[in-house]
Amino acid sequence: MAAAKHANGVAPRQRKTLNTTTSNGVNGKHHNKTAKATTRRKHLDPSLLRRCLCIATTRTWLIPLLLLLVLLAIYAVSPTESNIVHPFIFLSYKQQPAAPDVARPVQYGKGKRDVTFVCFYMVVLSFTRELFMQEIFRPLARRLGIRSRGKQLRFMEQTYTALYFALMAPFGVYAMRRTPVWYFNTRAMYQDFPHKTHEACFKFYYLFQAAYWAQQAIVMLLGLEKPRKDFRELIAHHIITISLIALSYRFHFTYMGIAVYLTHDISDFFSRQVASLPNLRILYSLLGEFQTVGPYVLNWQTQQYKCWISSVITFTLLAFIQALYLFWLFCLLRIGYRYIVHNIARDGRSEAEASEAEQMNSYSNGSAKGMVKT
Template identity: 55%
Template sequence: MATGSGSEPFPPLPGTTTTESVTATRRRTRKASILGDDLKVGDTGSPSLATSIAHIQGAHSKEPLSPLSAKRTSKRRKARTLLRRIKHTCVKHTWVLPAFLLTCFLLGYAANPTESNPLSHFIFLSYKLPADDPSQEYVQYGKGLWDIAFVTFYTVVLSFTREFIMQEMLRPLSRWAGLKSRGKQARYMEQMYTALYFGIMGPCGMWVMSRTPIWYFDVTGMYEGYPHKTHDGAFKFYYLFQAAYWAQQAIVLLLGMEKPRKDFKELVGHHIVSLALIGLSYRFHFTYMGLAVYITHDISDFFLATSKSLNYVDHPITGPYYFLFMCSWIYLRHFLNLKILVSLFNEFKTVGPYVMDWEGGSYKCDLAFWITGGLLGSLQALNLFWLFFIVRIAYRFVRDREASDDRSEDEGSEGEGQEGEKNGNGAAKRK
C-alpha cells in the first residue's frame, strides 16, 4: 500500500524509499530456519513462566502512578503501591517467588537442622534403613508418604532454576545468537534449558543404571528379585528428582500459560501418561522398568532440544544433526521401549513371582500387566505420532533442501513488525 508524499512532512527521496522498502520486505520474508519448520514435535515444548504469553504481556504492563496518587501518603495507598511493585517484580523476574519459597524452607530447617524437623523430609531423602548386612554395598532407602514432600520441594527448586537460568543466562545468549523476536528468543531459551537439563540427567541416569541389575536395558533384571521395595540413595534421589521435573512441567503446561500448539492435546496426554507411569511404578515397585523409560526419553529429548536450538539459529550442521536426532529417537523411544513393552508378554510373567500380595508388597499380576501395558502402549502411540512428523520434516528437508518459514508473520515481535513498517516508509507491500 503506497502513501502519498503529501502526508509526510519530510517525504523520502525516491532512491532511499526503494532501498529501505526492499530491505523491509526482505526482513519479513527471510528464511527462518534451515529445516523450514518449528519442529513442534516431542515432549520438550512445555513452557516456562518466563516465556509464557502472560509473562511477555504482563512484564510490560506496569501501571504508571499518576502525580496525584504519588503524593498521597495514606497507609492504604502505600500498601497498594508496595503490592503493585511486588507483583511487577514477580512477573518480570519469575524466579523471585520460588526463590522466596526456597529461602523460607531453608531458614525453617536452619532453625532446627535435625531429622526431628519436619522440613528435613522436604530437603533430604526419607526412610533410611539401617545397614544390617555388613556386605551391603550401598545404604538402602525405603518408600513412604514423605517422598511426596521431597518431590514437592524439588518441584519448587526446579521452578527456580528453570526461570533463573532462562532469564539471566539464556536470554542474553539468545540475543548474542542473533535472535531478535521475543517469540524466537522464548522458544530458544526453552529448548536450551531442556538440552542443559537432559544433558546432565541423561548421563546421570546411565550411571545410576550401571549400579543396578538392568544394565544395559536388561529386561530380565527388571523382574528378578521383585518386588524392589528399597533402593540406594542415588537411585531414589534420581527417581524422585525426575518426578519433580515432570510435575513442574505438567503444572506450568496445564496452567495454560502459552498459546497451545497444534499437538497440544498429545503433549498433555504425554504428560499424563508419564506422570501415571512414574507414580504407579514407584508405588508398586516397578522402578527398574521406570528407570529404563526415564533414560530412553531423557537422552532422546537432549538430541531433540539441541536440534531445535540449532534450527533456531540457522546453524550449518542442523541438517546432519537432525538426522542424528532422528536415529536416536527411533532407537531409544521405539526399539528399546518396544523391547520393554514386549517383555510384558514374556519375562513379566515368567521371571520372579507372579502374584498379588498386598501384605508382601508384590503386585505383579494380571491387573498390573494390563495397566502397565496400556500405559506403555499409549506412550509408544504418542511417540509414533511424533515420529510421523519427524520423518516428514526430514523428507521435506531432503526434497527441498531449504523451505520458507510460514510462521514469520505470526511469530515476529511487536518491535520487529513496527520496525519493518517504519523502514518501508510508505512503499508498496509485496506479497
C-alpha cells in the same frame, strides 16, 4: 460611647466576623494539608504494590527463591531428622541393616513423606528454570541475534531442556549401572520382585525426575510455554509419563521405570525417536518375561503386584507413549521430505513461526495501506 465602640476603626460585629473568617481560613488550610497527606498515602500504597507485582512478574524466580529460603531457614534452626522440614530436603525411610554388611550399600524404603521431597524439588526446579531462562538464556538469545519474542522463548525452553537432560542422563546411567537391570536387562526387572528398597542415588534420581515431570506439567497447565500444534499430544505424553512414574513407584516397578527414565533422558537430549527401540524391548518383555520370570500373583499383604492387571496397565501406557513417538517420527520425516522436495524448512508443529509470519504480513499490509493513503 460611640467612640469606644468604633475604636481602631472596626465595629464589634465586624471584628467578630473577621475573627470567624480568619479561623475558618486557618482550619481550611489545615484540612487541605490533611487531605493532601491522606491522598499521598493512598497513592503510595498502590504504587508500592504495583512495583512488587512488576518485580514478581519480571523476575519470576524470586517467589520460589523466597519459599526455598524460608524452608532452609526453618531447617537451619534445628538441622536434625526430627525437624519438620527434613523430609522436604533429604531422603526418608532409611533402612537400618540387621547385620553390618560392607558389600551392601544403605537402602531406602518408600512412603508418604516422599511426596514432600518431590514437592520441594519441584520448587527448586521452578527456581532454576526461571533463573536460567531469564538471566542467562534470554541475554544469550539476544546476543545471538534472536530478536523475536516467540523465537526467544523457544530457544530458552529448548536450551534449558537440553542442559537439564545433559546433566541428568549421566547421573541416570550411574544409578542404573549399580542395579541388576544394567544394561536394559529386562529379566532383572522381574526377578526378586517386589523391589521395595533402593540405594540413595537410585531413589534420589527417581524422585528428582518425578519432580521434573510434575513441574513441567504445571508449566504447561499455566501456559508458561508457547503452545505448539501438537499441544494435545504433549499433554497426553505428560499425563501418561506422570501416571507411569506414580504407579511404578507405588507398585514397585521401579527397575522398569529407571529404564524408561533413561531412554527419555538420552532421547530428549538428541531426539525422542531414539527412545522407540528401548521401549519396544520393554513392551516385548511384558508379553513374555513378565509372566515367566519371578512370581506372578496378586497379594496385597506381601505387596506382590506383578499380575495380569499390572501387565495390562503397564503395556497400555507404554504403548501409548510408543504411539506418540511414532507420531513425532512421522512429523520429523514429513519435515525432511518438505525440505528435500519443496525446499520448505519449517517445523509444522510450531505455532511461533506461523503467528510471527502472520504478524509480519499484517504489519506490512497495514504500512502499505498507509502509504497508499498518504
